Amino acid sequence: MAENKQALTADKPANERESADVEMGQYVFDRTRANDDKIEADEKILAEFGNGYNYGWHDSDAAGQAAKKGIDENVVREISADKHEPEWMLDLRLKGFQAFLEKPMPQWGVDLSGFDAQDFKYYVKPMDHQAKSWSDLPPDIKNTYDRLGIPEAEKQRLVAGVAAQYESEVIYNSIREELASQGVIFCDTDTAVQKYPDLVKKYFNTVVRYNDNKFAALNTAAWSGGSFVYVPKGVHVTIPLQAYFRINTENMGQFERTLIIADEGSYVHYVEGCTAPLYSTDSLHAAVVEIIVEPHARVRYTTVQNWSNNVYNLVTQRAYVKEGGTMEWVDGNIGSKASMKYPACILAGEYAKASTLSLSFAGSGQYQDTGAKMIHLAPHTSSTIVSKSISKGGGRSSYRGLVKIPKGAFDAHSSVSCDALLVDEFSRSDTYPHVDVREDEVTMSHEATVSKVSQDQLFYLQQRGIEEREAMGMIVRGFVEPISRELPMEYALELNRLVELQMEASVG
Amino acid sequence: MAEVATNVSEQHTLEIRGLRAGVQTKEGRKEILKGVDLTIHTGEVHAIMGPNGSGKSTLAYTLAGHPKYEVDGGEVLLDGQDLLKMKPYERARAGLFLAMQYPVEVPGVSMTNFLRTAVTEVQGSAPSLRQWVEELSTEMKRLRMDPKFAQRSVNEGFSGGEKKRAEVLQMELLKPKFTIMDETDSGLDVDALRIVSEGVNHAKDVNHFGVMLITHYTRILRYIHPDFVHVFADGHFVRAGGPELADELEESGYDQYLPEGVSESAQA
Numbered sequence: 001m002a003e004n005k006q007a008l009t010a011d012k013p014a015n016e017r018e019s020a021d022v023e024m025g026q027y028v029f030d031r032t033r034a035n036d037d038k039i040e041a042d043e044k045i046l047a048e049f050g051n052g053y054n055y056g057w058h059d060s061d062a063a064g065q066a067a068k069k070g071i072d073e074n075v076v077r078e079i080s081a082d083k084h085e086p087e088w089m090l091d092l093r094l095k096g097f098q099a100f101l102e103k104p105m106p107q108w109g110v111d112l113s114g115f116d117a118q119d120f121k122y123y124v125k126p127m128d129h130q131a132k133s134w135s136d137l138p139p140d141i142k143n144t145y146d147r148l149g150i151p152e153a154e155k156q157r158l159v160a161g162v163a164a165q166y167e168s169e170v171i172y173n174s175i176r177e178e179l180a181s182q183g184v185i186f187c188d189t190d191t192a193v194q195k196y197p198d199l200v201k202k203y204f205n206t207v208v209r210y211n212d213n214k215f216a217a218l219n220t221a222a223w224s225g226g227s228f229v230y231v232p233k234g235v236h237v238t239i240p241l242q243a244y245f246r247i248n249t250e251n252m253g254q255f256e257r258t259l260i261i262a263d264e265g266s267y268v269h270y271v272e273g274c275t276a277p278l279y280s281t282d283s284l285h286a287a288v289v290e291i292i293v294e295p296h297a298r299v300r301y302t303t304v305q306n307w308s309n310n311v312y313n314l315v316t317q318r319a320y321v322k323e324g325g326t327m328e329w330v331d332g333n334i335g336s337k338a339s340m341k342y343p344a345c346i347l348a349g350e351y352a353k354a355s356t357l358s359l360s361f362a363g364s365g366q367y368q369d370t371g372a373k374m375i376h377l378a379p380h381t382s383s384t385i386v387s388k389s390i391s392k393g394g395g396r397s398s399y400r401g402l403v404k405i406p407k408g409a410f411d412a413h414s415s416v417s418c419d420a421l422l423v424d425e426f427s428r429s430d431t432y433p434h435v436d437v438r439e440d441e442v443t444m445s446h447e448a449t450v451s452k453v454s455q456d457q458l459f460y461l462q463q464r465g466i467e468e469r470e471a472m473g474m475i476v477r478g479f480v481e482p483i484s485r486e487l488p489m490e491y492a493l494e495l496n497r498l499v500e501l502q503m504e505a506s507v508g
Numbered sequence: 509m510a511e512v513a514t515n516v517s518e519q520h521t522l523e524i525r526g527l528r529a530g531v532q533t534k535e536g537r538k539e540i541l542k543g544v545d546l547t548i549h550t551g552e553v554h555a556i557m558g559p560n561g562s563g564k565s566t567l568a569y570t571l572a573g574h575p576k577y578e579v580d581g582g583e584v585l586l587d588g589q590d591l592l593k594m595k596p597y598e599r600a601r602a603g604l605f606l607a608m609q610y611p612v613e614v615p616g617v618s619m620t621n622f623l624r625t626a627v628t629e630v631q632g633s634a635p636s637l638r639q640w641v642e643e644l645s646t647e648m649k650r651l652r653m654d655p656k657f658a659q660r661s662v663n664e665g666f667s668g669g670e671k672k673r674a675e676v677l678q679m680e681l682l683k684p685k686f687t688i689m690d691e692t693d694s695g696l697d698v699d700a701l702r703i704v705s706e707g708v709n710h711a712k713d714v715n716h717f718g719v720m721l722i723t724h725y726t727r728i729l730r731y732i733h734p735d736f737v738h739v740f741a742d743g744h745f746v747r748a749g750g751p752e753l754a755d756e757l758e759e760s761g762y763d764q765y766l767p768e769g770v771s772e773s774a775q776a
């Protein structure tokens with residue numbers, strides 16, 4: 001399949017290849033050139049397919065409209081040149097692109113038969129420079145973030161720093177002064193390449209290699225934006241850092257690249273949220289997240305992903321955890337058309353600990369293939385996976401997980417628990433647990449349950465005066481509770497609200 | 509029996525007339541209730557006794573509106589309002605409470621959240637927090653329930669006795685006009701039976717509801733004294749009497765009420 005793509009690119013007529021050479025300046029656009037007809041057409045799509053999705057609007061879209069689709073080596077070089085990157089990064093991108101071409105499409109997990117890498121726009125730069133304040137943003141972009149409540153959260157000091165990525169670029173990034181003065185770095189990864197080249201070069205591409213999998217390779221080739229976080233030794237960032245990812249244009253490919261380094265004994269909680277407009281054609285989100293947990297540090301990474309139902313969400317997230325370090329993934333996958341996402345931890349040092357709490361919700365037309373990987377490479381390491389999924393309206397969710405304990409990782413502990421909730425008769429849930437243990441002296445447990453919202457549960461709650469819809473909501477909220485209680489309050493509320501919206505779409 | 513009802517409480521009537529209902533089974537449709545007639549007034553306790561499989565529980569679930577049971581005819585009037593036209597939650601709000609034989613587990617939903625939501629829905633407004641906390645703790649104490657109970661998920665991991673106490677707690681808090689108890693005594697040891705029965709008696713004294721007490725055994729009737737005893741067999745009432753009828757059944761069993769050639773032991 002990949003070979004075909006390559007052939008297509010090579011066969012392109014000369015004039016098309018020329019157009020690929022146009023200066024990147026063309027991607028910066030006068031945003032007033034909104035196309036009203038298009039907005040109107042999309043309103044119709046929203047009305048037709050919206051089905052309770054509250055984030056389906058989009059802004060005027062000159063930059064996205066003008067951006068071309070598809071990827072080839074020139075596009076990769078252009079992105080790098082536009083970012084004035086050092087040679088080593090360009091080389092890495094090109095290696096990534098080559099690996100992308102060579103790697104086969106996954107033949108497992110979600111259905112990618114309709115996926116064509118040439119269908120997406122790889123680099124859409126909505127603004128020339130990052131905004132210094134929210135008011136510097138073009139009015140409709142600012143309006144979008146206002147509707148998402150991001151500036152408000154910052155104002156209320158619910159977060160210690162904010163990054164807002166819009167299409168390919170982080171258009172706003174802030175961090176509290178007291179953290180910055182302690183040496184905490186929180187900026188977009190492009191800026192980090194320029195400002196902190198040594199740190200980036202030391203860690204980038206070390207946890208997720210450029211050729212790790214097809215989509216990590218694509219990300220390495222085309223990455224733009226994402227967060228770079230460095231927390232110095234012993235510094236505790238007690239309030240979360242928040243990143244918000246927004247896709248605006250149609251057929252967007254968003255490839256953020258996040259790199260988090262928690263130095264010895266430090267702590268940080270990074271939270272990301274994602275939304276996109278509804279379109280009748282697909283977008284792609286293929287992120288890579290690399291996390292380095294130095295000895296005795298602790299990192300928590302929380303995702304509340306609510307992409308619209310036309311987004312492929314193919315994400316590689318992995319943490320490398322050293323001695324006595326702790327990594328926690330809290331992963332809520334509510335949206336997207338198809339997700340493949342298995343946050344992973346490599347427990348490389350003794351007494352390293354890791355947990356993944358994941359929740360996925362597969363509604364009508366959605367396929368959530370999610371899970372976790374825990375690789376125990378040292379003695380006395382422990383890991384916990386709690387995976388919960390809800391399927392309704394014919395949606396499909398799968399748990400796919402790997403626990404690996406090779407010889408020598410004695411006294412390792414691992415526990416896996418997967419609960420699937422089916423809301424109706426025609427939805428589907430599967431479990432694909434993979435356990436590879438080569439050491440005798442370990443404890444390993446795995447349990448999986450599939451339950452249905454039963455007529456009896458609904459009847460019981462209704463017999464106590466609770467309406468059917470609210471009864472269903474209570475049952476689902478109860479199921480989600482072990483995950484939502486791990487989220488900061490406002491995200492827990494958000495998660496509950498999202499789940500409820502999804503449920504309403506099914507009842508209504 | 510009319511003197512049981514006091515003049516301080518409102519008078520309510522639950523009338524069941526010619527109720528017929530059935531279920532879909534793998535072998536096709538099965539008729540279970542074959543014309544049930546019964547009238548209950550505020551303050552009365554009606555014990556419904558009968559052999560296994562006679563349709564007692566079906567009667568309870570049909571009255572409360574469980575979707576598994578399809579009504580074929582008849583009516584059920586609560587103060588003249590036809591319950592059969594209402595959804596299950598509307599029946600609950602109209603004042604009908606069903607204490608279930610097998611209360612259902614709802615993981616992740618705390619008892620306290622569930623109880624407060626239910627009380628709010630049935631009463632139409634949320635009770636003030638202070639009053640609520642006080643009432644809940646008083647009633648839980650009465651039923652000898654550990655305060656930690658309120659934080660546990662609804663019925664999850666509860667012992668048989670705990671589940672039944674939780675049902676009685678709900679009966680107390682929701683203040684229904686009529687209570688159906690579906691084999692509440694099953695699976696209870698002597699102490700639990702006494703505590704649960706005392707709870708029901710207290711709730712009844714305070715709230716003056718009418719009770720339909722479905723049971724297989726006479727044991728619970730030593731604690732909750734019935735005003736009427738009805739024998740239910742093959743989908744309808746076959747005999748009615750006073751409390752003395754219960755003693756007679758204890759002696760003679762239900763065989764005499766079963767169709768020819770079927771004995772109680774054979775049915776079970």
